[in-house]
Amino acid sequence: MKNSAILLIQCPDRKGLNAAISDFIFRHEGNILNFEQHQTVEDNLYLARIEWDLQGFRLDLEDFPVTFAPIAQRFSIQWRVALSSYRPRVAIFVSRHDHCLVDLLYRQRTGELACEIVMIISNHPDAQRHADFYGIPYCVIPVTRENKPEAERRQLELLRKSEIDLIVLARYMQILSPDFIRNYPERIINIHHSFLPAFIGAKPHLQAYRRGVKLIGATAHYVTEVLDDGPIIEQGVERVSHKDALEDLVEKGRDLEKVVLSRAVRWHIENRILLYNNRTVIFD
Amino acid sequence: MKNSAILLIQCPDRKGLNAAISDFIFRHEGNILNFEQHQTVEDNLYLARIEWDLQGFRLDLEDFPVTFAPIAQRFSIQWRVALSSYRPRVAIFVSRHDHCLVDLLYRQRTGELACEIVMIISNHPDAQRHADFYGIPYCVIPVTRENKPEAERRQLELLRKSEIDLIVLARYMQILSPDFIRNYPERIINIHHSFLPAFIGAKPHLQAYRRGVKLIGATAHYVTEVLDDGPIIEQGVERVSHKDALEDLVEKGRDLEKVVLSRAVRWHIENRILLYNNRTVIFD
Amino acid sequence: MKNSAILLIQCPDRKGLNAAISDFIFRHEGNILNFEQHQTVEDNLYLARIEWDLQGFRLDLEDFPVTFAPIAQRFSIQWRVALSSYRPRVAIFVSRHDHCLVDLLYRQRTGELACEIVMIISNHPDAQRHADFYGIPYCVIPVTRENKPEAERRQLELLRKSEIDLIVLARYMQILSPDFIRNYPERIINIHHSFLPAFIGAKPHLQAYRRGVKLIGATAHYVTEVLDDGPIIEQGVERVSHKDALEDLVEKGRDLEKVVLSRAVRWHIENRILLYNNRTVIFD
């Protein structure tokens, strides 16, 4: 397994940033494996992801904040450092459609997703047997209009106790309240089964069918308080034709949703995503 | 060149339709080259495209309506017959962006589009030299808010005199009035530079850029009186990333628009499109 | 569930074929749901798939051969008739890579694949637990250079006892002998992890990596006696870059292989495939 550190950076662009950061890592004897940086034209922002080998690196990452502080202050850097060896703790929310859940579980097991799937939370008991197969706790918390605040309170308690880093809504059909969302800013990923911003809201496949589109889509995005409006992480499309009935759209959608959601989760886990202006930067 | 007839049919589904139609063609000694028919599940409609070789066909196509009438009446058929040898007369409307225009002209010349491009109408003189190169009349009709009715009157006059069958809006940046459109129902094809119904209206690339989408699109559709709402004929998408500035989206969009529009025009010309419920059936 | 019959036809093209076949179905009061026919330009072949509703059809399908014989003889038709309600009996062969197996099992359970998966045969015990989860018999038959004839004899015995209609090689890493293949002509589907005919044979991902391709592929095909040379059913590709190490190609390949193989299996099961000249016709 790769034992590396990843530094994500955004700040106003200024001369000397690359030199200062590269030099900092070199001074502590880190070998940079990957340095990706670009400047945005319209906002004049400096955006970067730097990954270096920790073998031989002579700075304890716990001391990184203090040691890096002078540079960070000089350049007004917003930064985040992560270890590739750290496996984020993930909770998956699911309702009745279990294709994304099963796909994520399989990918985690094959090593494609370097995370711990700590729990599955559902408003239905249906997917229990998949959870059992992979040996993951499955918590059924029914949600109705009346009990929603209480249900969310219970969900949050579970998440906190398990120190969850990332929530994945794998076709979870309930809308989370703004209060809930504020607990996990930029840490809830949803899959919407349309090409956003087309077909926001309920029943996007039916909307797409009625509009007679020639391609259907899927969009993975961070959840914000405005429905289906958060920063887009990944999108995909698949061709459909007049021969496709609504249920064919649903079926074709499933393959899309699995691929699009799993990519988004992976990029989040691998610390490849930066956010600015309600948009994502994906370092690949 | 293929010398064939094409029959497009829609009607309520009933037993015996295929037999009646096949038999009709066989009785007049036509050899069917292609028979494509399907039944829509939700509306129980019969939709079909039949193409047969005219060599040896013993019915003059001018007599087709009368001879076919008994079958048409028995099954309440809406039909249209066309000759593959007939080259539809096309007018292209263009403004300043000339990439779709140039692409269509080139494809027509190589034989990919079996039509006559009879005239180019523009509100700007810019594309004149391309028209000259291909030897096609280029009519400049400036359009302002004030003169729009008069401009459309002149356009319609030109179109009628030249007996135009199809109008292609190849990035024509003026919105046609409902009055104009009613003269050419299901005979005006537009290219919109987004994945409809996302980013309807003006500056779709800017809208897409701001929303931070990961794919940009293009949509060819028939023009109806509601803006960007007509039946979709074809759509395409292309991947973009955070590195793409607005002008990169515009550039990537150009390739999409060319391919998507030229396919739509071709399918129309080859009589492959049926319309029902504001949707298209594309027989391929 | 749809209760329909499907007739697949190939023969030399002649006038009157559509009329004769449509009339035959109509005379027995069948309602045609879907009629797709085309004539090949270079071979002058008539190729067709006709699907009709069995509700009200007044001919027992067991009597179809005798009743249809006069038409078949008149036109020298090669034909095959199938019931959409019949669920083909499938055996899946797998080695260590279980992604295609797991994918097929899941799709069968959700109803996407209208077949019975009767058994899984493997030369390794690794995938047993997936078989158990879905309640499908899992037969381990180790294969070595020495015992191969004996192993194939045992495999064939199992297949015959279970009256298998279709064999799916879901990343089965053994090459089947010509003798074995002759028992199941046009009834063994393999997934090859390259874009055939590029990278035939062993380790296609390594070959692709070394050649520096920008897209990797997967190909589902019928197995014939010549390695990787059978009729291609479906192909797919995925973009790769210089950043992708060999193991990234393998990972990206998995998603491709699942989608490409499952489509091929589905088309076979739904009687959408005709073969001629070592090529497939896919009626969609």
Place this chain on the structure above:
Amino acid sequence: MKNSAILLIQCPDRKGLNAAISDFIFRHEGNILNFEQHQTVEDNLYLARIEWDLQGFRLDLEDFPVTFAPIAQRFSIQWRVALSSYRPRVAIFVSRHDHCLVDLLYRQRTGELACEIVMIISNHPDAQRHADFYGIPYCVIPVTRENKPEAERRQLELLRKSEIDLIVLARYMQILSPDFIRNYPERIINIHHSFLPAFIGAKPHLQAYRRGVKLIGATAHYVTEVLDDGPIIEQGVERVSHKDALEDLVEKGRDLEKVVLSRAVRWHIENRILLYNNRTVIFD
């Protein structure tokens, strides 16, 4: 127009490379716009592209080699520096198929390709009028088996006189001799109308048609002395079906070839390509 310098680097990976290079640019008061670097896993190579703003840069690029030499020697760096303001001088070779030629000419005119197209060399007179339209010298040099060495001599003379930087074979149907190629190492780009390494050599569309593939491809690559074996720059594919005759493959191929070739030319012109081990690195 962007006034920047681009530095392309490859060398054995070692600690301190990023720091040394960034610091060098910073010391001369360059502002880095884009820094992309990665380490190859299997060869342990350091590969990088660095672009910086020349505004305020206090080193004349003519002095770059001498000033940068100490760093280059310390790290055994192979490097190349280029100016974004320099417009490479391009010669296009073409035979009868003119779609790629016309496409490149149009893109150059719209500003998409920041180069000078200095001349067009052809073994046929057919494309003369396109050259005239864009005002570019068109040189007809017929090639036969007998006169080939003489023809190449004349071609080379023209290229040298015009100080050509890049040769683009835009469906040029003659095979260049090794002697010719050695004059322009890594500076001849060819478009092959297949998905290499499938269908090497003559008539790839016919080969593809006969094999019954479901996708056709196109490949842009640098020309080396081994036919169709040079480093691949870009590839694309397009879906085909059993309904497509050979001429349909040719037509679909044209769209592919235009897009794939123009991307390759653009990346070369924008100094985005590094070569190692007969493979390309594309910095995007």
